[in-house]
Amino acid sequence: MSSTDIKYDALMGRWEPDARGRLMQAAFELYVERGFDETTVAEISEAAGLTERTFFRHFADKREVLFAGAGELHSFLVSAVLDAPASLSPIATVRAAFVESATFFGERPDFARQRQRIIVSSTELQERELIKLANLAAAMAEALRQRGVKDPAASLAAEAGVAAFRVSFERWVGAATNQKLTRIMSDVFDELRSVTAAS
Amino acid sequence: MSSTDIKYDALMGRWEPDARGRLMQAAFELYVERGFDETTVAEISEAAGLTERTFFRHFADKREVLFAGAGELHSFLVSAVLDAPASLSPIATVRAAFVESATFFGERPDFARQRQRIIVSSTELQERELIKLANLAAAMAEALRQRGVKDPAASLAAEAGVAAFRVSFERWVGAATNQKLTRIMSDVFDELRSVTAAS
Numbered sequence: 429m430s431s432t433d434i435k436y437d438a439l440m441g442r443w444e445p446d447a448r449g450r451l452m453q454a455a456f457e458l459y460v461e462r463g464f465d466e467t468t469v470a471e472i473s474e475a476a477g478l479t480e481r482t483f484f485r486h487f488a489d490k491r492e493v494l495f496a497g498a499g500e501l502h503s504f505l506v507s508a509v510l511d512a513p514a515s516l517s518p519i520a521t522v523r524a525a526f527v528e529s530a531t532f533f534g535e536r537p538d539f540a541r542q543r544q545r546i547i548v549s550s551t552e553l554q555e556r557e558l559i560k561l562a563n564l565a566a567a568m569a570e571a572l573r574q575r576g577v578k579d580p581a582a583s584l585a586a587e588a589g590v591a592a593f594r595v596s597f598e599r600w601v602g603a604a605t606n607q608k609l610t611r612i613m614s615d616v617f618d619e620l621r622s623v624t625a626a627s
Numbered sequence: 628m629s630s631t632d633i634k635y636d637a638l639m640g641r642w643e644p645d646a647r648g649r650l651m652q653a654a655f656e657l658y659v660e661r662g663f664d665e666t667t668v669a670e671i672s673e674a675a676g677l678t679e680r681t682f683f684r685h686f687a688d689k690r691e692v693l694f695a696g697a698g699e700l701h702s703f704l705v706s707a708v709l710d711a712p713a714s715l716s717p718i719a720t721v722r723a724a725f726v727e728s729a730t731f732f733g734e735r736p737d738f739a740r741q742r743q744r745i746i747v748s749s750t751e752l753q754e755r756e757l758i759k760l761a762n763l764a765a766a767m768a769e770a771l772r773q774r775g776v777k778d779p780a781a782s783l784a785a786e787a788g789v790a791a792f793r794v795s796f797e798r799w800v801g802a803a804t805n806q807k808l809t810r811i812m813s814d815v816f817d818e819l820r821s822v823t824a825a826s
Contacts, residue, residue: 517822517825519823520825520826523826551758555754555757558754558757559750559753559754580794580798580814581818583794584790584823587787587793587794588786588819588822591782591786594786595778595782595783595786615779616779616783618826619780620787621824622780623718623780623783623784623787624718624783624787624819624823624824625820626717626719627718627719627816
């Protein structure tokens, strides 16, 4: 079994073998092979054996294929903050939400690693990624305020939490580590506490 | 003396009455009056009594007028991190750099407030702002690594510091507060420590 087989098995486990999944898989392959800028929606649709019309029923544009899971992750995290036990501190609430969300990313970083490589290849995609993360931090801060947390504590807990998540995710995706994402997040949130304690 | 007079006196105190300053002042006035998207480089140049050619000697495009100070701030902060006493912890280093940088923004938030209003009016400008802040955090993390700080501590100190700076700046610009930016930053960095301690 080649590493490519393993990769696609992992993808198929996460995506239903439906139109949406076929479009995503075709898009990722083309983005990696030819580059994001050089790939057209027509080519993605053809590679998936579907029409452009079907593509646009699933995605607003070719960027959105890369952010397909972001909306669900965003909703999940906001709900997790709102539903957390009242006894949790703001940062513990944010931390618990991110740790719970790890299931979104699967066991292995192959898919996330491929996505990351595509994102860093394009300024436009990096900007989109930053906007999504900024919106996520703002939404989590708002959820904390709904729990009665005052500002600046609400904003700081959300922003610092998103920063810790980003750092964790980059470690998971980037390094030659076999550690689980939840484990890395736990270490990074601990380190955030140590680092900021020294101010 | 009208509030407009006060505003322009403040601007003139910060900008030399040269071509660059006149272009910036004209651009800000037009962005506020007509909107960023509706303003052309030709109109800015004309309002400043200069040619488009002069405009493009100073700025790459009409967005860059709003980020004219960002490059200097970036360099200042990176140098401040590199030159800080070796005894300072990573987060104390970042904190001291931001507190020192407060002089960049002047005594009063009028100018920053006007700029903020223009930025939030345009998705394109918000994206540019986020990219600049992300690059700033990456550069400060790199400067910390040059001081011998390991990751993830370097990234976390830089990211959390930039988050605290953003929150401070928004409070300074946004609220009906007369507090100095340095004072707000000091409170917000203290609050960051309390917030993250509770994880």
